[in-house]
Amino acid sequence: MLLAGLCPGLRTRHPALLKNRVLFKDFNQSRLLTDYTFVVCDTELTGLNRRRDEIISIGAVRIVNLQIELSQSFHCYIKPKNIDPNAATFVHRITPEQLLDAPPLEEVLPAFLDFCGDALLVGHFISIDMYFLNKAARRVLGGMMSNPSIDTMRLAKGYKEAQCIDHFGGCDQSASYNLDLLSEEFNLPRFKPHDALEDALQTAYLFLFLVKKLKHGGIKTLKELYLAGRIFGLMGRG
């Protein structure tokens, strides 16, 4: 951990990353969904600029046996490298003071990797989260995360398209796939938006809803989920 913290951009890989790689060496897609662990995560960013912006908080909850384990959640603020107290991007109810007191990415990311273990990552429009997570991982851990990821936005698209076809044979392409609107549309319990943990929970509820409603509950294995919506985003090795 020390090594990684001190030498950004180093060639040596962080032990947490090596462990992460081993876990996914022989990843098997054909097991039952209930046999996998999923970590539903959400990151809050200073902005969406891929070069400049940074992660300032990570929230995540764990799903085991297709049930959300409330005892297993992860929520951390992260002290960004470039902090601008006047930045307009602070929409997340996080004060600059909170961030100044927060641990740096060098501490949080290995802990997050540890939390993820052999879980699949789930997120809403997860490619954004994965981009910033992997950018950070490259910098502080010396490589990218191996966890396959699942995008609930794509799942929702697959679900809504299937529904439309059931009823009318056509589909409204203009529909919104915003997490908030989808949660409202599917009548899910609601959480506070713009808080990484609550957003992760909201996404976890959405994930449970979609997995069990897709194909009228007919999806049993990860492979079937994959085939049903071609929903995988990054498959780990980016």
Add this chain to the structure above:
Amino acid sequence: MSADQHFIAPEVVIEFLSAMMPFDELDDATLHEVARHIRVDFFPKGTRLLTAGETELTHLFLIQKGGVKSFITDDEGEITLKDFRGEGAYVGALPIIRGTRANLDVETVEDTFCFLLPREGFLELIQEQPGFAQYYLKSFSEKIVNTAYTELRHHKMIRRGDEELYLFTIEVGDIIKQELRKIASSATIQEAARAMTRYRIGSLFIHEENDPDAIIGIITDRDLRAQVVAAGLDYKEPVSRIMTGLVAKILSRATCFDALLKMMTTGVHHLAVERKGHIVGVVTSHDIMLLQGTSPFSLFKEIGKQSRIEGLYPLSQKIPDIIRNLIKEGAKAGNIARMISLLNDQILERLLTLLEEELGPPPVDYCWLLLGSEGRREQTFKTDQDNAIIYADPANEQQEQIAREYFTIFARKAIDHLVNCGYPLCPGEIMATNPKWCQPVSVWKKYFASWIAAPAPQELLHATIFFDFRAEFGKVALADDLRKYLGELSGRQEIYLLHMARECMASRAPLSFFKNFIVAKNGEHRNKLDIKTQGLTPFVNFARVLALKYGVRETNTLSRLQVLSEEGHISEELWASAREAYEMQMQLRLIHQLAQIEEGVLPDNHIAPDQLSDLEKRMLKESFEVIERLQGVLKILFPVG
């Protein structure tokens, strides 16, 4: 970073639990500890959570969002709905506490998210939190009593069936109302009278002085009056002086019918009930009468026995009592409505038979038609008369004249008698007394042909009443002929059906049911939902349009839907949902009207949504969703434009 950060229970769980009894009584630390052990699961609508006698509970379900229904399925597959539970309610506490498998079938009725509290954690709370045990035990004792009662009732209902008589199936031992009261033979008359007053009973057994089990006689109120007061007997005399020495006995396993026979043949009003050689209680003729009074069948038979039309007047007033009992016994609305029409039909049939005897045989064949809800066998308590006469085409002018005179008098008398029986006049004058609706077959055919050919709003209004006609009395073939003619007509007249379908689709179901009821905004029925026009009528209209389209001869809405499903015009699933939804609404309406009758108010169809239980609201909401589906079917069959 601290390890704690991995184990923060989200605020939402704490909030949820602290608003929920009995979790609201937990201190903060315990609450957080409980929340930490919770898992969240999602169950799509229609998921079976528990199966009675099978499911082993590993956790308590706390409903975060959505709702479940609990029900019992008996050996014959008949389902009895027990309860509905919505947000903030729990499922599975009783079996966990008792250490048994699930005692009910439980299924989600909406997409449902549940917090799962592991069984061990829950049991710990029960043991350590005094408020917990108390809360669940209290709600159980009520629930268990209800459940036990319902199960008993259900059992009896199955044994009895619809047409059987209570008298033949209920055992004497089952109707004993009070425990056996007795007094020693040496007691004075006054002591006996005091005992009877204290226990509020009309009869008292006398036992041998030294052996309380040896019953040797009985005294009744009547003995006290006749043999003591009227005869001026000293109250200090031993009670054995006035007792009836031979007590008529009956075995507790005997049926009530046997008891009634015994009373009638022996002339006694009290029977000692014997079980295993011991007297365990007493049944009186009054007990049996009460039993008889609630039997639809006995009323049915009594109606049939009347030899004077006036004798029918009081009998028809008994129908609400019968229906009340059926509702209380948990009969389904569909069966109740059929029972109402069965009894109403029986009154009418007897009435018209007697009227025919009075006026002499009719000059030509005729048939008494019932229209509208009566035609569909869907009456509730409030049943306006909707009737008509169809008679065979007379052979000539003279016969025509005679028929017209006969049926005019016949109709007038019949309607008068019906009013006296408590069936109000039809405000729209759609009755056999209206010359327009007392016509020969050929004229009736012309009526229908003109309605179908020229669809205007007024015509559609007629349709909803007349198209549901049913032969009630007389020559049924006349009505069949008309039905057949109608089938041929409307099959060709798509445009007419289209108009009816439009009418159906025009009615909008109250969608945002919970937050924003679509209710009358002003007037007498402000903030009330018209269960008839908004709820039931769309089902009736839908069934009618499709029945006419596909030539289904049934008039009853559920029968129509069933035939439509059997013939493949609607899916089996839609038929099942529609039946459930329709029966649910009928039930709501019946119960609403029953309550009004008991308050002495004229029954109506205006239900106050805020007075509905969670269960009723939820079921109503579901039933309105079914209406939308029916309208969807119409949209496909009768596309606009």
